[in-house]
Amino acid sequence: MALMTVLDPTQAPLADDPSSTFAVASRLDTLDGKTLGLWNNRKINAAPLLEMIAQELAKTYRVELVRGIYDPGNLMPTDGWGEVDRCDAVILANGDCGACSTSGIVNAIELEKRGIPAVLVSTPPFTEAVQVSASLRGMPAIRWALIEHPVASLDNDELRDRAIAAARQVPDIVLASR
Amino acid sequence: MRYEVSDFAEANELFHRNGWTDGLPVIPPTPERVASFLEAAGLEAEDRIGFYRERRLPILAGKLAVNAVMAGCLPDYFPVVVAIVEAMLDADFPIHVVNSSTGSFTLGFIINGPVRQALGMNCSGNMLGPGNRANSTIGRAIRLIQLNVMRSIPGAGGAEPEHGRPVLDRSMMGQPAKYAGYHIVENEEAYPALKPLHVELGFEPADSTVTLLMVAGYHWICAHGEQTPEEWVDTMAHYVVGAGMLHEQGYGALLLPLENARLFAKAGWSKADIRQALYERTRRSVAWVKSNGWKVTLQRRRFEPVEPGDEERFLAMAGSPGPQDLLVTVCGGPAGSWPYYLYGGGGPAKAITRRIRFREAASTVSPAIVQALEPLRAMLAADGYALSLRIEGGNHLIARIDAESSVCADCLVSKDIMRRYVEEALRAASSAAPPSFVLEYPKDH
Incomplete structure (x- = not known):
C-alpha cells in the first residue's frame, strides 16, 4: 500500500525533445585547397599536437592554416572565435579532461551549427561524457577524433604518434562519404 | 514524475x-x-x-x-x-x-547580511x-x-x-568539501571597522548576499606567533604563493579569525590595507616564476628559459587587490589563530555576488508588532534614539536603533538587555511565539 508520494529530483534536458536537435554541417568534397583552422584551448601539448596533425594532413592535402584559441572549460561566446569563419573546417584540441572534452564537443557543435565541419580531438576516458554532452546540446550525430590517453605528459615522439592517429580520422569526419 | x-x-x-x-x-x-x-x-x-x-x-x-x-x-x-x-x-x-x-573543484559561498541571524547560521566555531x-x-x-x-x-x-x-562529474579524486561546499558566514559584528564583504562590494549593510567562489583547495595556517599585521601578512604570503602551483591571476578568499582581525583593527588596518599588503607581498616577476617552480595548471612556464623582460613582467596570485579578487571574511570561533586561505581555479574565474531575494508578500511590519513596540519606541525617542522596524526575508523582523547626532551612540544599554526588552514586548502582545528578530545598533552601521 502506497503511503508516500515522492518527486523526481532530476531535470529533463531540452534534448529529450526531438524537435530541438540539430544536423551536422554539410561535409566537404576534399580538403585540398581548403582553409583549415587549428583551434587550441591552451591545454598542455594542444598547440604542438595541432601542428603535427596539420603536418600529417599536408602530406596528402594542400591546406592553408588559420590558428585560434578557445576556452578550455566553457561554451565560447558566439563572437569570440576570431577568424573562424574563414575556415572550411576546424580541428579543436585537446579534449583530454572532464571539462575540456565536454565543453570541447559543445564548442564543436556550435561551429557545426555555423556551417563549419569541426573535429574535436579527445581521449577514451571521456567518450561517454562527450557523447552524452553532444546529445544534451542537440547534436547526437556529431563525430570526433579519438586518440589514446594521455596527451599532456607525452614527449614529441609520442605526441607524433597521437597526431598520426588523429590525422587519419580527420578526412573521414569532415569529408562527404568517400 | x-x-x-x-x-x-x-x-x-x-x-x-x-x-x-x-x-x-x-x-x-x-x-x-x-x-x-x-x-x-x-x-x-x-x-x-x-x-x-x-x-x-x-x-x-x-x-x-x-x-x-x-x-x-x-x-x-x-x-x-x-x-x-x-x-x-x-x-x-x-x-x-x-x-x-x-580536478577536485568545489564551491564556496560567503553569506553576509541579516539572513545570517534570521536563519541561525553559524559564523563561529566549526563554521565550515x-x-x-x-x-x-x-x-x-x-x-x-x-x-x-x-x-x-x-x-x-x-x-x-x-x-x-x-x-x-569526472573528478579523479573528489574532496570532502564536495558534500556541502565551503559554507562561510561572516562575523560582521565583531570588528565593524573591518567592513563586511558585501558592503565592500557596494551592497547595503541590510542587504543579504551570497558571494560564490570556485574553490580548488585551501591552506590552513597556524598564525599564533604573529603579533603585528606585517608579520601576519608575511606568513600568509608564503602559503598564498605556494597555492600558485595551481592558481594565478584569479581570486582567493581569506578566512580571518577573530584574534587576527583584532590585530588589524588595533593597528587601524582596513580590509583594503590587508588586501593591498598581501597583493604586493605575493606578486612575482615572470623571471622568478620560471626559476622558482611556480607554474600554473595549463602551462609549462617553469620549464621555459628566462627571457629578456621577464624581470619586469609580474604575475600575482589574485587578479587585483580589489575586494572581488581577494575576499577577506572575518569568521570562526572565539579563540585560536588558524586562518584559511581558499584558492580558486585561476584564469578567468570570477567570484559572483547575488542579493538574496525573499518573498515579497510580507514585507511590511504588522500593526500588532508596531503597537507592541510603541512604548519602547517612545522611551528611546525621549532619549534621542530612533527605533525603526522593517521585515527582511519574508518574516524576519529587523529592529534598528539610530542615535541622533547630538546623542552618544555608545550609551545605550547592552544589546543583550535591549534584546530582552524587545522580546518581552513582543511576547506580551501576542500569545504566539515572538517572531525571530535582529537588533541593529548605531555602531553596527
Missing part, C-alpha cells in the same frame, strides 16, 4: 538505486514539503532560475526545491539556495569546469562544519542540485554505475 513508496526507508532505497543521492540518506521530497519551500521563496515550480548552457538544461525552481528538501533544508533556507544557483549560472562563473573537471543545520544543508542542497538538476553525476565506483546515469 512521481513515485509511490511505503515509507522513509523505501524512499531512500529508491533514491540510492536511481543515483539521486550523494551517498547519504535524504529527506523524501513529498509534494507538500516541496510546495512549502516554493511558498517560502515566493516562487512557482515552473519559474526559470537560469539556464545551464553547456548541457542545455533549463533550471527550474521546482527541481531546486525538491533537492533542497532532500538535503534537509528548512523552507526559509530556500531563497539562499536559489541565490547561490543564480550565481552559479552567471555567464562569468565557470560552473561547467566545477561540474565536470578531472559540522554542526549547524543551515550551513550544512544549504551547502548540501547545492551539491544535490549539481548532481540531479545539472547532471554532474559523480559515479559510485566501477566503470558503469548500477543506476546507469552517465558519469559527467
